Amino acid sequence: MKNILLVCGTGASSGFMAKNIRQAAKARNIEIGVKARSDSVVEDYIEDIDLLLVGPHLSYMLHDLEDIAEPYGVAVQIIPKDAYGELDGDAVLDFAIPFLKD
Template identity: 55%
Template sequence: MAKVLLVCGSGASSGFMAAAGRKAAKKANADLEFKARSDSELGDFLQGVDLLLIAPHLKYMLHDAQEEANQYEVKVAIIPQKVYGALDGKGLVAFASDELAGK
């Protein structure tokens, strides 16, 4: 099972997004596990993660997050605004799957 960590400023909106992702993954029988944390907790939760997804409003932190994630060989991407803004769990599952597959 691929582990996906979502981060936002406080962990609240990414928590809603992760819940939508878990629901959609279950419905689609996708082998993905979504968790959410605040950006300040990032370093504590990267180990064992396959993909780090950053909320679109935090794209300014991409470079720093990438440097931190590289230590654990974790892929990093920004969640598309249209997926994040609509809490589109199905879109999140598709996006995460594509990122993990290197598309």
């Protein structure tokens, strides 16, 4: 099973997004783990994930997050603004899948 960590400033909006991604994955019979946390705890989870998805409002942190993730081979991507704003779990799942391939 692949694991995704979503981060936003406090973990609140990403919590709703994580739930919607889990629902979208379940509807498609895709086994995936999705957690949402604050950006301040990324280092606590980085060893256990395959993809780090970042809220678009935190795009200024991209390089710092890539520096944290790179030693673990974890991809870091900014969630598309429209999908994030609409809490569109299907769209974010579609966006994430290519980054989860082995």
